[in-house]
Amino acid sequence: MLSTHLKPLALFTPDVSDHGGAVFIDTGISAGFPAPVEDFQQETLSLDNMLVKNKATTFYARVSGQSMIDAGLDDNDLLVIDRSLEPLHNKIAVCFLDGEFTVKRLRVEKDGVWLQPENINYSPIQITAENDFVIWGIVTNVIKKV
Template sequence: MLVRENLSLTFFTPDLSQNSGAIYFETGISAGFPSPADDFKQERLSLDGILVKNKLATFYARVSGQSMIGAGLDDNDLLVIDRSLEPAHNKIAVCFLDGEFTVKRLKVQADGVWLQPENPNYKPIKITEENNFVIWGIVTNVIKKV
């Protein structure tokens, strides 16, 4: 069954006013065989400082829905969205379509622009002149819970 999904995204603005952050161990954590850790260099790490390139144009939004699971965007993931980036073919974009926000992969083809879901249960959306359509921003990172 193919369905058209519209997402209701909740937007958050990054707070870059503080330079605190979580403790970061620079040595890395082995995903293979454990290695002896002689020195654990500690410093503070702010994810905003790493994930946000343009603080005035960057927002966070939470995913609601399953249409992008093939791209690794699962329900309740937190998206980092940069409004200063140029939309381009194959980028994942947050779009405002006919009064609702949605996140899809942009497909720019000779016959027009398509919003391509990453789940075979959802159908692509062809953008027409009748649509109220704005590419709101480009997804740069995804933050997941495990």
């Protein structure tokens, strides 16, 4: 089994100002046969405005490690995290555990709370009374590089 060592998390705040945004072509991009371009519209689009519902409680953080690859969270992906959302069973959460941040799926059972990795090479972490533990926020989106 690989180590469940936790790494520091770099946090970034969203810039949801109204200045600019990337160009958005509102026709859909065909993943099959090429589509004609005669009816395409061009506007601007801010990903912050699309991905951030609660700007005062939303942060970005970069994934570090491989423990969540089967959930689609790869090393260096950018997470969108909302601290105002309720931490429910099966949600992916950023947690502060014993002095370090980690991202895992919440598993809430009768016998307690577990942090469930999404990679068979990592073991679940059971939260006990001895842990310094806070559910810091819920992951709402992931931004990937291609």
